[in-house]
Amino acid sequence: xxxxxxxxxxxxxxxxxxxxxxxxxxxxxEGLGRELWKTDGTAEGTVLVKDLRPGPEDSGITSxxxxxxxxxxxxxxxxxxxxLWKSDGTPEGTVLVKDLVxxxxxxxxxxxxxxRNALYFAADGGPHEAxLWKSDGTEAGTERVAxxxxxxxxxxxxxxxxxxxxxxxxxxxxxxxxxxxxxLWKSDGSAPGTARVKSLGRSSSDDYxxxxxxxxxxxxQVFFVSGASGSLWRSDGTTxxxxxxxxxxxxxxxTNLNGQLIFTAWDEASGFELWRSNxxxxxxxxxxxxxxxxxxAAPFWLTVVDGKVLFSAxxxxxxxxxxxxxxxQDGTVLLHDIVPGPGSSEPSWLTPVGPRVxxxxxxxTDGAEPWALNDCTPxxxxxxxxxxxxxxxxxxxxxxxxxxxxxxxxxxxxxxxxSKLSGSDFPLGNTAVFATATDESGNSTTCSFQVVxxxxxxxxxxxxxxxxxxxKFRYGSKVDFAAEATDAVSKPSITYDPxxxxxxxxxxxxxxxxxxxxxxxxxxxxxxVKVRREYEPRGDxxxxxxVSSPGVLSGWALLTAVSxxxxxxxxxxxxxx
Numbered sequence: 005x006x007x008x009x010x011x012x013x014x015x016x017x018x019x020x021x022x023x024x025x026x027x028x029x030x031x032x033x034e035g036l037g038r039e040l041w042k043t044d045g046t047a048e049g050t051v052l053v054k055d056l057r058p059g060p061e062d063s064g065i066t067s068x069x070x071x072x073x074x075x076x077x078x079x080x081x082x083x084x085x086x087x088l089w090k091s092d093g094t095p096e097g098t099v100l101v102k103d104l105v106x107x108x109x110x111x112x113x114x115x116x117x118x119x120r121n122a123l124y125f126a127a128d129g130g131p132h133e134a135x136l137w138k139s140d141g142t143e144a145g146t147e148r149v150a151x152x153x154x155x156x157x158x159x160x161x162x163x164x165x166x167x168x169x170x171x172x173x174x175x176x177x178x179x180x181x182x183x184x185x186x187x188l189w190k191s192d193g194s195a196p197g198t199a200r201v202k203s204l205g206r207s208s209s210d211d212y213x214x215x216x217x218x219x220x221x222x223x224x225q226v227f228f229v230s231g232a233s234g235s236l237w238r239s240d241g242t243t244x245x246x247x248x249x250x251x252x253x254x255x256x257x258x259t260n261l262n263g264q265l266i267f268t269a270w271d272e273a274s275g276f277e278l279w280r281s282n283x284x285x286x287x288x289x290x291x292x293x294x295x296x297x298x299x300x301a302a303p304f305w306l307t308v309v310d311g312k313v314l315f316s317a318x319x320x321x322x323x324x325x326x327x328x329x330x331x332x333q334d335g336t337v338l339l340h341d342i343v344p345g346p347g348s349s350e351p352s353w354l355t356p357v358g359p360r361v362x363x364x365x366x367x368x369t370d371g372a373e374p375w376a377l378n379d380c381t382p383x384x385x386x387x388x389x390x391x392x393x394x395x396x397x398x399x400x401x402x403x404x405x406x407x408x409x410x411x412x413x414x415x416x417x418x419x420x421x422x423s424k425l426s427g428s429d430f431p432l433g434n435t436a437v438f439a440t441a442t443d444e445s446g447n448s449t450t451c452s453f454q455v456v457x458x459x460x461x462x463x464x465x466x467x468x469x470x471x472x473x474x475x476k477f478r479y480g481s482k483v484d485f486a487a488e489a490t491d492a493v494s495k496p497s498i499t500y501d502p503x504x505x506x507x508x509x510x511x512x513x514x515x516x517x518x519x520x521x522x523x524x525x526x527x528x529x530x531x532x533v534k535v536r537r538e539y540e541p542r543g544d545x546x547x548x549x550x551v552s553s554p555g556v557l558s559g560w561a562l563l564t565a566v567s568x569x570x571x572x573x574x575x576x577x578x579x580x581x
Contacts, residue, residue, distance in 0.1 A: 006050035008041065009033050017041075023070035026093050028053070030065045037062035040077070042093050053091055054098040056081045069116040071123050074141055076101070078113045085110025088125065090141055101139055102146040113137075117167035119174045119193055124149070126164035126176070134164045134178060136191060136198060150198035152178045154185050164189075166228075170221035173241055175201075177216045177228075186216050186230065190241050201239060202246040204230050218256070223263035225283050229255045236269065238283045249281055249288045259306040259313055264331050266291070266313050268303045275300030278315070280331050291329060292336040295319045303327070307354040309361050310381070310413035314339070316351045323348030326363070326377070339377070343368045351375075359414050359445040379445035383418040384411040387439050387451040393430065395459045395493050400431040403455050410441035410449075418443040430457045432493070458523070463489045463496035465519040467529035473508075474540030480509040481535050487517045494522035510535045 008015035008031045015031040016038075022028075026042040033039065033052060037060050043050040056063035056079050064080040075093075080086045084100060085108045091098035104111035104127055112128030122138045133153065139146035154162050167176045172192065178200075179186035186205075191198035204216055216230035216237075225240045233252035239245060253269035254276070260266075265281040274293045277300065281288035294301035294317050301317040308314075311330070318324040322341045325348065329336040342349035342365055349365040350372070356362075361377040388406040395401050405426045410418040418441040424430070435455045442448040466488045473481050484504050489496040496519040502508070512534050519527045 005045070006043065006047045008050065019066070019068045021068035021070060021075065023075040023091075024073035024093065028068055028075050028091070028093075030068075035060060038065065039063055040065055040079075040091060040098065053093060054095045056089070056098070067114065067116045067125075069118065069123065071118050071141070072121065076116060076123050076139075076141070078116075080110060083108065086113060087111055088113055088139060088146070101141060102143045104137070104146075114163075115165050115167040115176065117169055117174060119169050120172070122193065124167060124174055124191075124193070126167065134162045136164060136176075138193065149191065149193065150195045152189060152198070154178050154180045154187055165215075166217065166219045168219035168221055168226060170226050171224055175219055175221075175226050175239070175241075177204075177219070179215060188216070188228070188237075188239055188246060201241060202243050204237075218258045220258040220260060220265065222260040222265045223283070227258055227265050227267075227281070227283075229258070236267070236281065236288070238281070240283075249283065249285050250279070253279075255279075257304055257306040257315075259308060261308055261313050261331055262311060266306060266329065266331060268306070270300075272298075274298065276302045278303045278317075278329060278336065291331065292333045294327070294336065305352055305354045305363075307356065307361070309354075309356050310379070314354055314361060314377075316354075318348070321346060324350050326351045326365070342375075359416075359443065379414060379443065379447065381413045382447040382449045383441045383443045385409070385418075385420075385439065385441040385449040385451050387437075387453040390454045390456060393455065393457050394461060395432055395457050398432075398493055400429055400457045402427060403430045403457065405437070405453075405455065408439040408441070408451065412441075412443045414443060414445070416444050424455075430455050432457050432459065459493040459521065460523075460525060461492065462525040462527040463491040463519040463521050465489045465496075465498075465517065465527035465529050467515075467517050467531045470532040470534070472534040472536065474536050474538060475510055476540060480507055482506070483508045483533050483535075485515070485531075485533070487519070487529070489519035489527070491521045491525075496521045496527075508533050508535050510537050 017029045017031045020027055020029045026044060028042045030038050031041045036055055037057060039055050040053040042053050064086060065077050067078045069076045075091045077089055078086050079089045084103045087103055087110055088101040090101050114126045116123060116125045122140055124138045127135050127137050133151055135151050136149040138149050152164055162180045164176050164178050167174060174191045176189050177186055178189050187203045188201040190201050216228055219226055219228045225238055227238050230237055234254035235248045236250040236253055236255040238249050250269055255267050255269045257268045258265060267279055268276055269279045270276045275298050277293055278291045280291050303315045303317045306313050306315045312328050314328050316324055317327045322338060323343060323346050325341050326339045328339050347368060349367055351363050351365040354361055354363045359379040363375055364372055365375045366372045386409045391403060391405045393401050393403045408420055410420055412418050420439055420441050423438040436452050437455055438450055438452045440448055440450045468485045473483055475481050487498055489498050499518045501516045512532050514530050514532055516530045
């Protein structure tokens with residue numbers, strides 16, 4: 005990527021740490037000691053951040069720790085001694101946070117850890133005293149939390165190490181190396197909340213090299229190894245809840261797998277093998293005797309990948325190869341016998357990068373070279389349920405459907421494509437929509453669902469108003485009429501009972517009308533046809549039997565009545581004479 009130290013001399017990059025959008029590291033450069041560098045992944049973007057100690061001397065940069073995009077570290081610029089610094093990736097933004105102990109002696113800062121929104125660290129507060137400090141990155145916001153004393157009368161130096169966060173609690177070891185006394189402490193970030201959890205006891209000075217180590221947060225508790233024989237301890241932050249779960253086991257490689265501790269330990273029956281623990285003595289057990297008997301499989305390079313632990317292990321049949329476990333016996337398997345038979349490929353330096361795991365291995369042909377374990381697990385995909393939509397016209401309808409849900413064994417969500425996009429027009433009938441999820445490794449999964457566009461709406465039918473007609477022949481009259489029907493999808497057909505043009509008898513007849521569309525949806529209505537008993541009057545004013553207009557009949561009745569009245573009057577007049 006970049007030749008940091010041009011020529012055949014290596015820059016020896018170390019302590020690679022991501023903060024913000026940069027990868028920080030320490031390296032040696034031409035005319036420089038070990039200083040702070042950064043890279044964006046390109047040769048042009050790989051630059052010296054700042055020469056804290058000008059010239060060829062090292063600035064002694066250690067403990068690179070990121071907090072909200074800012075890099076914190078310990079360095080010695082030759083003026084202030086080893087103190088706390090911070091950097092935003094620019095020369096002017098790389099500054100001393102606070103000179104805790106003025107002069108070149110330094111504050112002996114070690115063990116940086118982030119709890120909530122503050123940086124915590126251990127510092128030397130003076131003779132025989134260790135202190136817990138915190139900082140928000142400003143000088144005013146860098147302050148002592150509490151002094152930690154292991155043995156009040158001990159004249160020797162006391163130190164703090166192993167700061168580890170579990171939930172909202174900071175755990176650490178405090179000890180007196182000369183007295184070989186070590187305690188487990190905890191802190192909530194305040195002075196009153198900083199207290200000893202439990203004394204881990206004294207041992208001979210020869211056991212100083214076996215100081216407690218490997219504080220590992222798992223499932224709301226912490227595990228650690230203490231004592232010359234490497235006993236495995238657990239703690240829930242209380243005195244009674246801090247105890248040994250596996251005695252004299254030379255426990256190592258403590259690894260958190262989904263709230264369960266996976267580790268390598270020794271016992272008389274199986275040698276060094278793979279174990280698990282839930283924090284109880286009864287729940288601490290051998291996962292699998294990978295190399296049966298007292299011969300050890302000696303698992304190491306335990307690395308969590310996709311909810312499993314990958315590791316290197318030795319068997320008589322396959323040699324040392326790459327294995328995987330989910331914490332169960334059945335789930336502990338050989339991944340690949342790279343060198344078939346008892347030969348070993350010696351996998352090491354397991355490093356997850358994106359969708360792959362890189363490691364160094366020797367296949368017996370090319371020597372020790374970088375290899376990659378590709379992600380071969382397809383993503384999970386759940387399609388939405390069948391979608392129903394009412395047709396808007398002969399062409400169907402636009403349909404919006406819920407998105408499919410994808411999951412993967414990698415942090416990045418898979419991309420999802422569809423054979424027909426949501427919101428587009430779908431034809432009448434059933435349409436299968438295929439959704440395909442593809443992860444960053446190119447593995448894909450497909451599922452499908454149905455979009456059903458149907459016409460379930462009946463036509464809109466309008467019947468004629470009730471009708472009243474004259475009788476035109478002896479029994480009634482022939483009557484014509486027409487209803488109106490419309491539909492959004494298809495042209496409806498209309499049927500009548502009785503049909504238009506039929507002979508209707510004198511009196512009332514109910515006409516029933518039915519409109520049906522192509523998809524069998526039906527609307528109905530009805531109206532009355534009344535045929536009068538009277539005949540329709542003739543247009544020439546004659547007195548034929550066909551005259552039946554109500555107005556004409558009334559006129560003729562009036563004339564008849566007047567004539568009869570006049571006759572009676574004549575008869576009455578004659579008799580009086």
